[in-house]
Amino acid sequence: MKHITSRDNAQYKEIAKLATNSQARRKAGRSLLDGVHLCETWLELRGHPLQAIVAEGALQHAEVGPLVRRLEAEHAHILCLPDQLYHGISQVEHGVGLMFLIDTPEKPVPAALSVNAVLLDNVQDPGNVGSILRSAAAAGVKEVYCAPGTAFCWSPKVLRAAMGAHFVLDIYENVDLAALQAGAGIATLATSGYAAEQLYQLDLKRPVAWIFGHEGQGVSDALLSGASHRVLVPHLGKVESLNVAACAAVCFFEQVRQNLG
Known part of the structure; x- marks a missing residue:
């Protein structure tokens, strides 16, 4: 010592x-x-x-x-x-x-998406990013890809919010999400408050890549247009939208529910 x-x-x-x-x-x-x-x-x-x-x-x-x-x-x-x-x-x-x-763990970005993954498009709040990582790890997601502008995953606030989830995930930062999405070998699901397709109508008994966007602006138009599905998380209360971390948790655990069922 x-x-x-x-x-x-x-x-x-x-x-x-x-x-x-x-x-x-x-x-x-x-x-x-x-x-x-x-x-x-x-x-x-x-x-x-x-x-x-x-x-x-x-x-x-x-x-x-x-x-x-x-x-x-x-x-x-x-x-x-x-x-x-x-x-x-x-x-x-x-x-x-x-x-x-x-x-800081660092790996080369895989050539294609093939397992359950999360793409974070300019999610800026460290608490939200950490919560998403924690929920993702709990739901069996394997990979997380962060676009430039997303909060640095290894910052103290993200680490505290994720509670150790970092250590069971492969995390990639400063990734060109549009290029990754274009070469994806699995379905890409972008959340949007204006989508016609509801989360609970989807078949999630397969690997998918979830796309979550900026707290105010949501997923970028480019990623929305390139997604296999634009997904709405329905809610009954008179609020405009869910917090992005809450939305992510709902999505992850609907996939868990379907696979357990």
């Missing part, structure tokens, strides 16, 4: 930059997982982080302590910070004092 006590330390400055600057995370290709749940899930599904970062005051915490001891026994890299320095970089209010530094 390495100890750092000065905020002028070069390594501490680098971690602080990653914690607060999305551009720095993208450039470095690294992300921070903040909180016990995210760290435990990464450890179980993906293995050791590049570095575990722990606050001194958390070493005796009932959840953090055993995890740090396990990492020490497995010769993982651990950085210990005074509480004040740790909380200067943590984005979690009242957090327990543990984060992992990881290489």
